Amino acid sequence: MPSTSVSTGHPIPAPVLEILGLPSLDDLADDQTRGATCVWCQVRLTAETAVDLGEHLSPLPGTAPPMHWFPRACRKDTADRAHRGLFTHAPMCEQCTDDPGGCEISRWLYRLVRENRR
Numbered sequence: 001m002p003s004t005s006v007s008t009g010h011p012i013p014a015p016v017l018e019i020l021g022l023p024s025l026d027d028l029a030d031d032q033t034r035g036a037t038c039v040w041c042q043v044r045l046t047a048e049t050a051v052d053l054g055e056h057l058s059p060l061p062g063t064a065p066p067m068h069w070f071p072r073a074c075r076k077d078t079a080d081r082a083h084r085g086l087f088t089h090a091p092m093c094e095q096c097t098d099d100p101g102g103c104e105i106s107r108w109l110y111r112l113v114r115e116n117r118r
Ligand SMILES: [Zn+2]
Pocket: 038, 039, 040, 041, 042, 043, 073, 074, 075, 076, 077
């Protein structure tokens, strides 16, 4: 677990972000790395509509210091991606096959669907 998560809200674990399909820093516009717009659909975000995807630290090429970035997403994309993620994750996950309630990843995905679905 990287220690780069912010103290506000709940830091979403890296494997869950991977399932959601967080883009890499290279693919994002400046507004997206600041959390001003959704990392997926680029809609402008407000405190009420944004889902915090945590603080990330990415190495930059050469001798530049690593860059901190703070991606955020709109609720609709988060819920949709978490929902789709549940279907792709569960069949591949031993834990989910045995006991879905015991899998931290599926618990996170369920929670993101529940919290952000309209
Ligand atoms: Zn979006």
